[in-house]
Amino acid sequence: xxxxxxxxxxxxxxxxxxxxxxxxxxxxxxxxxxxxxxxxxxxxxxxxxxxxxxxxxxxxxxxxxxxxxxxxxxxxxxxxxxxxxxxxxxxxxxxxxxxxxxxxxxxxxxxxxxxxxxxxxxxxxxxxxxxxxxxxxxxxxxxxxxxxxxxxxxxxxxxxxxxxxxxxxxxxxxxxxxxxxxxxxxxxxxxxxxxxxxxxxxxxxxxxxxxxxxxxxxxxxxxxxxxxxxxxxxxxxx
Numbered sequence: 001x002x003x004x005x006x007x008x009x010x011x012x013x014x015x016x017x018x019x020x021x022x023x024x025x026x027x028x029x030x031x032x033x034x035x036x037x038x039x040x041x042x043x044x045x046x047x048x049x050x051x052x053x054x055x056x057x058x059x060x061x062x063x064x065x066x067x068x069x070x071x072x073x074x075x076x077x078x079x080x081x082x083x084x085x086x087x088x089x090x091x092x093x094x095x096x097x098x099x100x101x102x103x104x105x106x107x108x109x110x111x112x113x114x115x116x117x118x119x120x121x122x123x124x125x126x127x128x129x130x131x132x133x134x135x136x137x138x139x140x141x142x143x144x145x146x147x148x149x150x151x152x153x154x155x156x157x158x159x160x161x162x163x164x165x166x167x168x169x170x171x172x173x174x175x176x177x178x179x180x181x182x183x184x185x186x187x188x189x190x191x192x193x194x195x196x197x198x199x200x201x202x203x204x205x206x207x208x209x210x211x212x213x214x215x216x217x218x219x220x221x222x223x224x225x226x227x228x229x230x231x232x233x234x235x236x237x238x
Contacts, residue, residue, distance in 0.1 A: 004168060
């Protein structure tokens with residue numbers, strides 16, 4: 001029975017500043033680094049030794065995963081980074097303060113942009129400060145100008161099917177260090193969460209979510225390794 005651990009990155013500088021981050025490559029705060037190390041302690045206590053760690057190309061996810069592996073004594077675990085595990089692209093909201101944006105556009109509109117399943121924010125204008133078109137990490141890729149959770153899932157799940165699922169089906173344990181929305185997309189896919197319920201799933205930063213899977217990669221058990229910081233999980237089908 002393969003085990004999967006989903007690890008949301010620790011607090012980033014823009015999390016602290018309450019800004020829409022998305023694809024902007026900001027680093028961890030001291031608290032975020034501590035969350036990464038604590039995740040490693042929890043992995044070690046649970047005896048989890050992944051065959052591979054998948055992560056995004058963004059520093060906050062890669063560093064959280066690296067800190068966790070190092071703390072757990074697993075620094076030799078191979079790492080595969082891919083942009084398709086990036087956070088959701090927040091389009092024209094990128095870089096804006098969330099509270100100030102709510103004052104400008106109204107809390108209801110911002111809630112729709114942040115929490116609806118299929119309504120994306122306005123697109124990011126090309127040529128601006130946060131235009132990712134010239135970023136070498138995305139060379140040759142048809143990158144989005146904005147994303148909803150739905151379109152985030154539409155890039156995450158094919159990557160899951162092609163690269164991650166085969167490792168699990170081979171019986172390997174896997175760690176994924178990524179972001180709130182890319183991990184939410186994986187949770188929706190695995191637990192078959194309805195569109196109107198997935199927005200209720202909130203994965204805490206730095207708290208490993210361990211999922212036991214059957215041979216068909218259906219969850220049979222799931223738990224947060226730090227029970228005190230756990231949030232509600234989707235129901236597992238009988």
